[in-house]
Amino acid sequence: MxxxxxxxxxxxxxxxxxxxxxxxxxxxxxxxxxxxxxxxxxxxxxxxxxxxxxxAQATIFNQPTLPPGPPPGGRVRGGAKRGPGCELTKLDLTALVPFTQEANSVINVWGQTTEERPSWFFYVPYTKDYPYAVEFVLQDQDSNEIYQKAIALPDKPGVIRVSLPSTAPALAVDKQYHWFFTINCDKEENSPPTFVQGVIQRVELNPATVKELQTTEPLKRYAIYAQNGIWYEALTILAQLRQKNPQDAALQAEWRNLLSSIRLDDIAAEPILSDKP
Missing domain, CATH: 1.20.5 (Single alpha-helices involved in coiled-coils or other helix-helix interfaces)
Incomplete structure (x- = not known):
């Protein structure tokens, strides 16, 4: 043995x-x-x-604290009202941007960017079949208008992108800018428009983070921006990835996670209609 x-x-x-x-x-x-x-x-x-x-691995968006000074205020959803104004829809006009609600019910709509000319995303419930006038306006912190653009309504309800063009003034670092997205549904302008508004501020990241962003792939860049509280670049990169890969379940889950983190769960399932600057 x-x-x-x-x-x-x-x-x-x-x-x-x-x-x-x-x-x-x-x-x-x-x-x-x-x-x-x-x-x-x-x-x-x-x-x-x-x-x-x-x-379990969903990227966390670290929402930064409000900047010093007067609260930015704002409006993240533009609900239609009965009457000669905008037609009631299942979902309201919505800005895809972080917001906080204070104890006194004051809403603050505010986000950061590192770009001189960033992009904004809005869920628009109306289509080109409606004779509504749509406008995007950007003002500096002294309420001077620095950019204005008429926006064409899409073919179907969904998320559209509005970008600051190269012909518009660049955003200055550490300056706050007010943006407005307005839909005027009353030709006679007797009724107030439906609108959303908020504040954007351009900031700078530290050199080590900037270097990392320059040498990594898009999904990792998205995570870096989100973890550093840079909303506009995080959202733009993820929206572009989703448009290029519309059937990618992981990207769909990441999109839902990002919008859920700012309490816009109901918009997460809506289509992204345009990626044109």
Whole structure:
């Protein structure tokens, strides 16, 4: 029996070691990281995450504190009213931007950007079939108008993008700007328009973060911006990725997570209609 016992023990030891190694590798192989490819567009292997894994790794948007000085105020939803104004819709005109509600019910709509000429996103419930006049206006902190643009209503309700063009003045660092998105539904202008409004401020990131942003792929850039409280770039990058990969379940989950983090869950399922500057 002695001649047989040693080979059997050796076999059991080797088998146990291999099994332990395989078990230790399974979590590593099964757990996609934020920098991993979530879509063929990023190159390499396509990872199909289980929904629980996606939620467990969802990027957190770190909403910054309000800037010093008077509160920015604002309006994140523009509800239509009965009468000669805008037709009632299932969802209101909505600005895709963070907001806080104070104890006195005052709403503050405020977000940061690092771009000289950022983009804004709005959910628009009306289509080009309505004869409504739509306008986007940007003012400096002294209420001087620095940009104004008439906006064409889309073919169907959904999220549209409005970008500051190269012909418009660049946003200055550490300055606050007021933006307004207005839909005037009454040709006679006897009724007030439906509108949303808020404040945007351009800030600068530290050099190490800027360098990292320059050398990483889009999904990781999105995470860096979100973690640093830079709303406008985080939203723009994620919207662009979703448009390029509309069937990507991981990106859809990330979009829902981002909008849910600012309490706009109801807008998360609406289509993104345009990615044109």
């Amino acid at each position: 002695k001649s047989n016992s040693q080979p059997i023990k050796l076999f059991l030891v080797v088998a146990f070691s291999c099994t332990s190694l395989l078990v230790s590798l399974i979590p590593v192989l099964a757990k996609p990281t934020l920098g991993s490819s979530l879509s063929d567009a990023y190159g390499g292997l396509r990872l199909r995450s289980h929904p629980k894994t996606t939620l």
